[in-house]
Amino acid sequence: MKLDTIIRGGRVVTAEETFRADVGIRGERIVALASGLARQAPPHTHVVDARGCWVIPGAIDAHVHLDLGTGRFRTSDDFVSGTRAAACGGVTTVIDFAHAERDESLQQGLDAWHAKAAGRACVDYAFHMAITNWDRQHREIRRVFEQGIPTFKQYMVYAERGLRSDDAAIFAALETLRDLGGRLLVHAESQDVLNLLIHRHHTRASMKRYGASLHARSRPHFVEAAAVERVIRWARATGGPAYVVHLSTAEGVDLVAAAQADGVDVLAETCPHFLVLDDSVFASPDGHLYATCPQVKKPADQRRLWRGLRDGTLCAVATDTCTFSRKQKDTWRGDWTRIPMGMPGVETLVPLVYTVGVRRRRLSIHQLVEKCCTGPARAMGLYPRKGTLRVGSDADLVIIHPARTRTVDWRRLESRCDWNPYQGWKLAGFARDTFCRGRRIVKNYQFIGEVGYGRFIPRTLER
Ligand SMILES: [Zn+2]
Structure with missing residues (x-):
């Protein structure tokens, strides 16, 4: 041969x-x-x-944001540096989130993302499509779907950035994707309670006293758990396939596990930072650098997340790579609500899961492959072309x-x-x-x- x-x-x-x-x-x-x-x-x-x-097998990072503009800032990593980082970390496919602004068509957003990546990526890539304005954009879902994009994303938060979907939009998206054979990815945090808590802590005295730790104080565990409950409720009611991105809490894992046991079609991923860091990082002088949404939680959450990987509740570890420089992060000037949220991650995904997971006997080497390669390939429709080692x-x-x-x-x-x-x-x-x-x-x-x-x-x- x-x-x-x-x-x-x-x-x-x-x-x-x-x-x-x-x-x-x-x-x-x-x-x-x-x-x-x-x-x-x-x-x-x-x-x-x-x-x-x-x-x-080459790992699949099903959650990255490269060349993302947030209004004030642009991520330091684009499709060139981000995918070079991926390659050195053993990631051979990344899935980014194409966004359309509220007043744009999905196609405009998708075209913009193709333009960012084409001729620049060093490893293979795919896109999820974010829906930010259901009424305007839902008619296009089929057309985007037919372009090789079966996974759509809605945010339950970020109303201030025009990204939020309400329960009706989530319900309707689950119905639509059920019928098409797609899956809805959801950023699950509860906007209204979160805003109340942010507002409550957002005082000069509080910010002076607690600094970046207010990020964790204003996002207690129930902010995520309440939203996960609602996603599960709508997935159960519609029979629509859901996927909770960047799950960070023990409560969240328990809710997903119970729903799965009940036959609800809900999958979930977690991120390396939730597995290896805890919220004591926010007390350090560089605490603001670690701010992500959702944020890293407690050691007990880490333990439940590792167990969720072992017991099959969580099908993937993905990074939510969203890289901001120190200079960009430093513009917060003591106000945690102004921190550009996100961290680098794709380059250290496999090394962290290998070192902290496999070498410390939290996972077997097979489970590393399952959670970094095969699981995401199956969930995201790349299997068996990618995510495994077999002839063909x-x-x-x-x-x-x-x-x-x-x-x-x-x-x-x-x-x-x-x-x-x-x-x-x-x-x-x-x-x-x-x-x-x-x-x-x-x-x-x-x-x-x-x-x-x-x-x-x-x-x-x-x-
Ligand atoms: Zn993300």
């Missing part, structure tokens, strides 16, 4: 099993998985030695040394962000080598790919 590349002698990991095999790649696909391929290889075949290493799948794969660590230092990461929430952490699990559709794009921890290699991947959900 003619092969272009053989990954030799690694421990190949899928969500179900580990086996020692060579991986044969021809063109963009995996065409063989067997031992001894390298021994029979003709001289022109490129052989990459993976002995002593894990070979996992795209040759998206990552070689990981089981123990070699790198110390996180923003100066040496691919992200353009000038700080990192995990600065100084020693993490194993960075990609030694990354292949995206058969092309080696990371070699010996260095990006060697090409701007514009990444391709838009149209998706269809499994029914």
Whole structure:
């Protein structure tokens, strides 16, 4: 058999099993998985030695925001730097959120996102479509769906930025996506109670006393839990498929688990920062840098989130990458409501789950593959083309040394962000080598790919 590349002698990991095999790649696909391929290889075949290493499927980060403008600011990472960061972190597909403004058509928003990514992405990419104005935009859902975008997003918060959907819009979107075979992604926080609490804390005296900790004080656990309850209610009532993005609380996991046990079609993801950080970060002098929505919670939440990954309640770890520089973050000047919300993440997704999850025995290596690769691929309609290692799948794969660590230092990461929430952490699990559709794009921890290699991947959900 003619092969272009053989990954030799690694421990190949899928969500179900580990086996020692060579991986044969021809063109963009995996065409063989067997031992001894390298021994029979003709001289022109490129052989990459993976002995002593894990070979996992390229990870899928189903939640990134690259080249996002928020009005005041633009994220430091665009599709070039963000996908270089992805590659070095072992992520070979990112899914970004295309937005249409309230007065725009969905198509205008989608076209704008295609323009941001086309010719610039270094790994493959796809889009979810955010719906910000149901009355104006809902007629276009089918047309967007037919362009390979089966997942739509609504925000239960951010009325002030014109992004909020009310319960009627969520209910109607679930019905529509049920009928089309799509899925609704929801940012679940309860706007009205949240606003009341923000308003209550928003005094000079309080801000002076508590600083960035007010971000956590004004977003207690029930702000998320109440919204998750409502999403589940509407998913149950409509039979529409829901997916809770960036779930951060133990209560949220319990609610989703109970709904799933009841047959409600609701999936959920969590993020690495919720798994490894807690809200004590807000008390540090750099506390405002860690502000995200929702924010990191308590150690007990971390434990329930890890358990939710193990028990299957949570199908994916995704990063919600939304990178703002220190200078942008510093414009808050003591008022937490003015912090640009978000953190870098895509580059450290797999290293964090590997180091804190697998190496500390919270997850098996199979569960890492399940939550970073196969689970998101299934939920987002990329499976089995992506998210697993099998003959016929795209040759998206990552070689990981089981123990070699790198110390996180923003100066040496691919992200353009000038700080990192995990600065100084020693993490194993960075990609030694990354292949995206058969092309080696990371070699010996260095990006060697090409701007514009990444391709838009149209998706269809499994029914
Ligand atoms: Zn997000």
